[in-house]
Amino acid sequence: MSDFTMNADHPGLAMDRGVQGVLGAGLDRSEGALKVSGTARYGYEHLVEGEVAYGYLITAPAAKGKVTGIDTDAARALPDVLDIIVDDPRIPRQAAAFGPAHAGNDEIDHWDQVVGVAVATSFEAARAAAKAVRVHVAIEPGHFDTMADIDKASGPPKDSRLQDIAKGDIDAAMAQAAVTIDQVYTTPNHVHAAMEPHASVAIWEGDSLTLHSSLQILKVARPVLAKALGIADDKVRILSPYIGGGFGGKMLGPDAVLAAIAAQKLGRPVKIAMARRQLFHNVYRRTDTNQRIRLAATEDGKLLAVGHDSVVSQGPDGGFMEPVALGSISLYDAPVRHFSHKVVTLDMVMAGAVRAPGEAVGTLALETAMDEMAEALGRDPIDFRKLNEPKVDPMTGAPFSTRGLVACLDRGAEAFGWAKRSAQPGQVREGEWLIGMGVSAAVRINLLVDSEARVTLSPDGRARIETDMTDIGTGSYTILAQIAGEALGLPMERIDVILGDTDLPPGAGSGGSFGAASAGSSVALACEDIVATLAERMGAKAQDMTLKDGHAVAGNRRVPLAELVGDAPLVAMGKISQGSNARTFSQAAHGAQFAEVAVNAVTGEARVRRMLGVFEAGRILNAKLARSQAIGGMIWGIGYALMEEAVLDQRHGQFVNQDLGEYHVPSHADVPPLDVLFLEEIDTHANPIGVKGLGELSISGAGAAVTNAIYNACGVRVRDFPLTLDKILAGLPEM
Amino acid sequence: MHFTINGATHAVEPDIRASLLDVLREHLGLTGTKKGCDHGQCGACTVLVNGRRINACLTLAVMHQDDDILTIEGLGSAEHLHPLQAAFIKHDGYQCGYCTPGQICSAVGMLDEVAKGWPSHVSADLETVTLDGAEISERMSGNLCRCSAYPNIVDAIAEVAGAERA
Structure with missing residues (x-):
């Protein structure tokens, strides 16, 4: 076992000495042919031996109240119905995250709450049966308006990642400063909207459950599922080899628990896919936010105070808090700092993690305010940010592990043609269209979590990587092979990567942008042991041995790896754990986002014409896949800036736009060509392989770049996201 | 009833409520066609029926007597990729x-619609369509x-169609 804790930098990996030339290369996705040919099997598509039954979730048409009865007679009388399960105390009310969801269907605590499952021999029959069930609710008035209940708000939960932080007196700083900005920005509820719904197939053998599902962190999902079912962890195996998008939402859906309950009761495999509309109300959302930003500066542009105080909402079970100010805390230098959060409890589906909890919405507000402050000071927004660049973490005084913000701003300004931007809004016009440019900083805290992997070098000279790490579209299959290939001197086609199975060593899973750093480090560490054994057999020091194309070279000898391995495979475990480096260094990934937007002077419609993201995210493991992940995040930024909003009906507590036709995610026509540049800097303080998170960094600041460009185009500042055309039009001059 | 899928004739007796999508996935094992929304809003279930693209979730299987249906599995396999499949891999x-x-x-x-000269909302000329x-x-x-992955998808399609990207 090669076990390493980040209490210090790793002294140097075989991967770093590698000459195979696969690490960092823009290689195609390993599983590409399976995905484009439709032969990659996602959880629900698992071929079940024997007769499978279909489940369809039964939900309640109310947001709050007591269940007075569930009438199942009509449903049970329908053809092909096997069972209507509404009386099991384990029925989960909604999706789970890090612990089981509240169970039991005697009470309703959010709209469309799951109360049971209809099971039949076909999907059609199960759906018809579920719709035929009548759930009677004594409806009680609910609370659905965050700001209406602000007086009942609580502070951050004890176990929240972020607690309230204050340094200096912000009220005094605001009162005394030459220039101040004090504005409130609001963002709406958001949903993950992964293309694949939460879906599971449950199969029991005796008292052991196998679940084929779509889950992103298996080592968390397994104990949560076991607890929800009341069985031991080791009686549960979960497989998720392919996952049709996660974005934080695929922790454990009610489909998984109910498929297991139904399969157990019926004694046959059961599969359940959540309907799209059920996802909107039964998978945790990203909370709405109300963010007050306070900035105080001297006349020559030095920040004196930064305040970011937010109100967010949560469902009745509490727990997670959207850490809105997470990225703001260490972004700019200022002696006075104030970051706080209030949580209002609503009768709604839980709030939870959606891509980049904190920064995704926090940067919309902070980076708009920075644009407003730059204008108030009469300074260029890039120069203003550079002027307030901290030398060390402005909150803790810790050194940055790496800090590329200024370099990203400078590189981006040059590549994007920032010098052509008119400082005064509304100066560039092409027919009906007003053209503007905007910029934003991007930041995302960097995480590392425990992760294990097994690497086996076989007598045939092939390597096999095994971990329950997942690939949710992030490229895990490919990058883990690239890491091992570089370390062991093997071409990609001689490496097999097996993921997404709890029978394998527990990996990081996908979330918090920690996947590549954590799982990748565990693979690199396992390779250390194999390389050490190979060196020993070569009679050389590992540092003096070169591994390339399946051969070891040392001294004057070139020996095939197969020969060195001999008859018994070399098996090695690698494990990475977070250590004191997390406190010794302030760790974050950084970037700069640029957008050019056209605003229609007649209709207020905003169209993004081009974007550039420049990112410093440590080592880039695969240039092609990294770029793809970056453009994906930038496009989420377009969505948050211009269209995404789950609209809550204040009378009944339901989202009125509960499908993909009405909840608008960006589509092809919303997206222009995008450019991405990476300023690669290997961050050895962060983890052994020197990578930092990218998937969440790329959404950070992207929306603010778009909305700052809208202001530059037409002079209309909207602080209520998203900037739909009606809000822009209201600020445009009469024609 | 009968229909042809990827060149092979299938005799099926679908539930009259069953969508073409569910029959493909649950009865014929063709799970390459995906269910994203089941409401015709996401396009994940797009198949070609008699050469035209449709959302398989929005059409009942029983409406397709004698139809010629092409799914992703019929377009190419992992071993023998259709040019578009290969381009999607290349352009990520x-x-x-x-x-x-x-x-x-x-x-x-x-691309077939473009070849037939059908204009779209953004076509500058209703008579002659230039793909870009x-x-x-x-x-x-x-x-x-x-x-x-939108920009990469457009790059992949543009390359196969020989279209200007910008």
Whole structure:
């Protein structure tokens, strides 16, 4: 076992000495042919031996109240119905995250709450049966308006990642400063909207459950599922080899628990896919936010105070808090700092993690305010940010592990043609269209979590990587092979990567942008042991041995790896754990986002014409896949800036736009060509392989770049996201 | 009833409520066609029926007596890729891969529509359609991709169609 804790930098990996030339290369996705040919099997598509039954979730048409009865007679009388399960105390009310969801269907605590499952021999029959069930609710008035209940708000939960932080007196700083900005920005509820719904197939053998599902962190999902079912962890195996998008939402859906309950009761495999509309109300959302930003500066542009105080909402079970100010805390230098959060409890589906909890919405507000402050000071927004660049973490005084913000701003300004931007809004016009440019900083805290992997070098000279790490579209299959290939001197086609199975060593899973750093480090560490054994057999020091194309070279000898391995495979475990480096260094990934937007002077419609993201995210493991992940995040930024909003009906507590036709995610026509540049800097303080998170960094600041460009185009500042055309039009001059 | 799928005739007795999508996935084992929304809003289930692209979730299987249906599995296999499938790999026109079969089938149908001279909302000229990036984006907007591989998807399609990207 090669076990390493980040209490210090790793002294140097075989991967770093590698000459195979696969690490960092823009290689195609390993599983590409399976995905484009439709032969990659996602959880629900698992071929079940024997007769499978279909489940369809039964939900309640109310947001709050007591269940007075569930009438199942009509449903049970329908053809092909096997069972209507509404009386099991384990029925989960909604999706789970890090612990089981509240169970039991005697009470309703959010709209469309799951109360049971209809099971039949076909999907059609199960759906018809579920719709035929009548759930009677004594409806009680609910609370659905965050700001209406602000007086009942609580502070951050004890176990929240972020607690309230204050340094200096912000009220005094605001009162005394030459220039101040004090504005409130609001963002709406958001949903993950992964293309694949939460879906599971449950199969029991005796008292052991196998679940084929779509889950992103298996080592968390397994104990949560076991607890929800009341069985031991080791009686549960979960497989998720392919996952049709996660974005934080695929922790454990009610489909998984109910498929297991139904399969157990019926004694046959059961599969359940959540309907799209059920996802909107039964998978945790990203909370709405109300963010007050306070900035105080001297006349020559030095920040004196930064305040970011937010109100967010949560469902009745509490727990997670959207850490809105997470990225703001260490972004700019200022002696006075104030970051706080209030949580209002609503009768709604839980709030939870959606891509980049904190920064995704926090940067919309902070980076708009920075644009407003730059204008108030009469300074260029890039120069203003550079002027307030901290030398060390402005909150803790810790050194940055790496800090590329200024370099990203400078590189981006040059590549994007920032010098052509008119400082005064509304100066560039092409027919009906007003053209503007905007910029934003991007930041995302960097995480590392425990992760294990097994690497086996076989007598045939092939390597096999095994971990329950997942690939949710992030490229895990490919990058883990690239890491091992570089370390062991093997071409990609001689490496097999097996993921997404709890029978394998527990990996990081996908979330918090920690996947590549954590799982990748565990693979690199396992390779250390194999390389050490190979060196020993070569009679050389590992540092003096070169591994390339399946051969070891040392001294004057070139020996095939197969020969060195001999008859018994070399098996090695690698494990990475977070250590004191997390406190010794302030760790974050950084970037700069640029957008050019056209605003229609007649209709207020905003169209993004081009974007550039420049990112410093440590080592880039695969240039092609990294770029793809970056453009994906930038496009989420377009969505948050211009269209995404789950609209809550204040009378009944339901989202009125509960499908993909009405909840608008960006589509092809919303997206222009995008450019991405990476300023690669290997961050050895962060983890052994020197990578930092990218998937969440790329959404950070992207929306603010778009909305700052809208202001530059037409002079209309909207602080209520998203900037739909009606809000822009209201600020445009009469024609 | 009978229909042809990927060149082979199938005799099926679908539930009259069953969508073409569910019959493909649950009865014929053709799970390459994906269910994203079941409401015709995401495009993940796009297949070609008699050469035209449709959302398989919005049509009942019983409506397709004698129809000729092409799914992603019929377009090419992992070993013998259709040029669009190969281009999606080369340009990384996907991440999680769930919308991908629908994107590719939709692109096949879309390119045929362009070849027939059908204009779109962004066509400058209703008589002569020139395929470029904007045309591709407009015509592919029925296929959502939450990973947001859109620029790469357009690059892949443009390359196969020999279209200007910009």
